Amino acid sequence: MFIPSMPPVYVEKGSLYLSPAFINKNKKIKDVVDACPRIIKLGEKEATRIEIIFRSIISEIDKKDTGWEEIISYEIMLFILLLKRCSLKKSSVPEHNPRIESIMEYIEKHFSEDISLSDIAKNFFLSESYLSHLFKNETGMSLKQYILQRRIIEAKKLLIESPDEKVHTIARKVGFTDFALFNRAFKKITGTTPSNYRITLNSR
Numbered sequence: 730m731f732i733p734s735m736p737p738v739y740v741e742k743g744s745l746y747l748s749p750a751f752i753n754k755n756k757k758i759k760d761v762v763d764a765c766p767r768i769i770k771l772g773e774k775e776a777t778r779i780e781i782i783f784r785s786i787i788s789e790i791d792k793k794d795t796g797w798e799e800i801i802s803y804e805i806m807l808f809i810l811l812l813k814r815c816s817l818k819k820s821s822v823p824e825h826n827p828r829i830e831s832i833m834e835y836i837e838k839h840f841s842e843d844i845s846l847s848d849i850a851k852n853f854f855l856s857e858s859y860l861s862h863l864f865k866n867e868t869g870m871s872l873k874q875y876i877l878q879r880r881i882i883e884a885k886k887l888l889i890e891s892p893d894e895k896v897h898t899i900a901r902k903v904g905f906t907d908f909a910l911f912n913r914a915f916k917k918i919t920g921t922t923p924s925n926y927r928i929t930l931n932s933r
Contacts, residue, residue: 730820734831755802761809765816768840771880775815777885777919777926782808784930826854829867832860833875841904846872881918888927896923 752759765916771779786804789797833852836844849872850857864872880903900911900923915923 733925755806758802758806758809761806761813764814765809771815773881773918774920775844777921779808779811781929782811829864832864832872836876836879841883841902843904843906844876850925877914878905878918881915884923885919885926888923889930892927896927899923 735749739787775884782804786801786808789801789804827867832849835849835852846861848855850860851881852862855863861872864870864875868875870878883903884899887894887902888896891899899912900908905911912922913923915926921929
């Protein structure tokens with residue numbers, strides 16, 4: 730199970746099954762798989778890079794062009810090595826108290842709206858300073874960062890699922906009123922621009 734460095738309630742799941750025969754056939758892959766922990770925390774940039782590799786593996790399996798098996802072996806090795814690198818950097822999975830889970834559920838329903846720290850604090854009858862401290866202490870990020878990342882996750886989804894929709898329209902749909910801010914935030918979090926992300930994923 731691969732878990733990004735944010736509350737797991739928003740994780741998009743996927744499965745890559747490697748048969749024992751395939752793993753045992755390649756000693757390097759076997760050694761890395763054996764040493765890889767079962768739970769790994771991923772930052773957004775790391776998750777984006779691994780997502781691209783994952784989609785490329787799926788594409789190669791579907792198309793089966795010349796040399797596809799060799800390409801898949803290489804990409805699986807890269808996939809596992811990146812996960813191993815992440816596991817060496819981070820080793821714990823955060824747990825959240827019920828109040829934080831309720832706040833995250835509220836954000837899930839309203840992240841595409843113009844919500845603020847003040848709005849959320851009033852809704853949960855908390856002071857802004859206490860809410861900020863509580864949220865940062867439980868999740869490891871500020872509430873503003875959390876909302877920003879949630880919006881970017883949704884934008885990534887829409888960029889792939891709606892290839893003909895304009896990028897600035899998607900920005901508005903996920904809660905950004907400033908398109909330049911959306912571009913900057915997307916690149917800072919994922920390491921690439923929204924347009925390049927769409928091109929890269931759709932070309933796989």
